[in-house]
Amino acid sequence: MTEIDFILSNYNTATTSEGNVTWKTPSNIALVKYWGKQEPQIPENTSISFTLDACFTLTTLKYKLKENRHSELVSESDEENLKQVQVDENGYNFEIYFEGEKKNDFKPKIATFFKRIEKYVPFLKDFDFTIESRNSFPHSSGIASSASGMSALALCIMSVERSLSGVEMTDEYFNKKASFLARLGSGSACRSIEGELIVWGKHTDIEGSSNLFGVKYPNKVHQNFRNYHDTILLVDEGKKQVSSTVGHKLMFNHPFAQQRFQQANNNISNISEVLQNGDLKAFIAIVESEALSLHAMMMTSNPYFILMKPNTLKIIHKIWAFREQTNSNICFTLDAGANVHVLFPENEKKRVNNFIINELIQYCQENHYICDRVGIGAKQLSNN
16 A cells, blocks of 8 residues: 555545544554654664553544534535635644643644644544543653554544545554554554554565554464563653654664664564564574664664663563573563563463562562553544
8 A cells, every 4th residue: 555545535524523532552562673764754674563452542532623614614605715724724723631631742743743644634624632641651661652642643533534534444444544644653653553463664574564554464473472471660660861753863874774774674584484483582582682782773873872771781681590590481672761571471471470570570660560461452442
């Protein structure tokens, strides 16, 4: 599919003057990392992620046809006025609430998102919107909150479009366009629409892969990776030292950028084989290397950043020692922050959970951690 496929020609705002829709959308954790992009939100390399379950954003979008738009639609006699309304000089009208509090500082990011996607959902200026959102995990702490947040909003917008469109919309089209829109808000958000494994970025070894949206990993996955666990150790629940947006920009003119992009694309081929053959030791080697490569790029950029904390390193060394002593298949990965994602298979749940409780949570801020596992994707909770 191309961008043109996501532009619908007909909408009927007269049939839907107001309503609300709620989506529950998960975060995701990349196994092969996306770090570096071109405009508009095109990845420099392919990535693949586990969709999570317990880490999610719950978003309700309330919408109401603007008063001036409604009056023009009722009269329908003055075509020139209709054209003027469609080019609303007041722009987008929305309010946003996060965790029950009004968040005007979130508005510029949402306005930028609306501007990017208006070509594909041109009804945005016809409605007044209220966005109410909350996370099941700390915001801006290294868990992909922008991924779950932007994908939730994209899905809400797609639900509005489905009610306005004059054509039957398949679930496949709905999900692909939601992923496409979410990508324009936050690149990794395109991987939070579906589950369990999602690939984003065109790659010759992944059938159907695209730079424009995430796709479900198309090959059969070995049973070793079914119901995989991800316990997230919250080493630092504060705001990240550097945003992902800033981090991606640091890849421009980075001395090791091209080698990194090639490394990631090679790892996509490697991990694709591993996901099919079930080689857990090879999985560990790829995933941990990817995590450390991401942070190495930040440490060698200009300006440079160290996003890990002392306790991050203590946890990593503890995991390595435990794995050597027990031959466990536990491993770690990291996002762009200090928190540690501890990955392990279902059949090691009891042993690894005991290790986490007895040895690792002491390094977490206030002993906070989240028990998560691979999930199946976003779920619509209401549409009224």
